C-alpha cells in the first residue's frame with residue numbers, strides 16, 4: 001500500500017507517470033450475431049484480432065509529504081504500474097490472456113476502468129487517481145472523467 005499520510009499545506013499536487021504497452025484485442029459481443037457485431041464494431045470485430053500501441057497516463061493527486069517533498073515517489077508509482085498493469089497487458093492478447101477481459105469487451109473505456117480498479121487497491125485512499133489511456137494518437141479516454 002502506497003500511503004499519503006500527512007499534509008504540509010492545503011494545496012494538492014498532481015503527479016503523472018506515463019507508461020506504454022502494446023496489445024491485441026477484438027471488440028465483440030458474443031450475444032450478438034456476426035452481422036450485428038460487424039455493423040457495430042466494424043474492422044475492430046476482426047476474428048483474428050488487431051493491435052494498438054497504448055499510451056497510459058496515471059495521475060496521482062495528493063498532499064506533498066513534508067519529509068520527502070513527494071506526493072508519491074515516481075519510482076514506486078512506475079514499479080506499481082509495471083507490476084500490476086504493463087507486465088500483465090504488454091504484448092498480450094487482451095481477450096485471451098488477461099482474466100479481466102474474458103467476459104468484458106476490451107474497449108479503451110473498459111481498459112481504463114480495469115486499470116483504475118487494479119491501481120486503486122494499492123494506493124492510499126487519500127490519494128486521488130485518474131487514468132488517461134490513448135488507444136491511438138487520436139483517440140483517448142479518461143477515467144474518472146473530469
Ligand SMILES: Nc1nc2c(c(=O)[nH]1)N=C([C@H](O)[C@H](O)COP(=O)(O)OP(=O)(O)OP(=O)(O)O)CN2
Nearest residue numbers: 027043044050052106107108109135136137138139
Ligand atoms: N468508444 C470507443 N470506440 C472505439 C474503440 C473504443 O475502444 N472505444 N475502439 C475502436 C477500435 O479499437 C479501433 O481499432 C480504433 O482504431 P482506429 O479506427 O484505427 O483509430 P483512429 O480513429 O485513430 O484511426 P483513423 O485513421 O483516424 O480512423 C473503435 N472505436
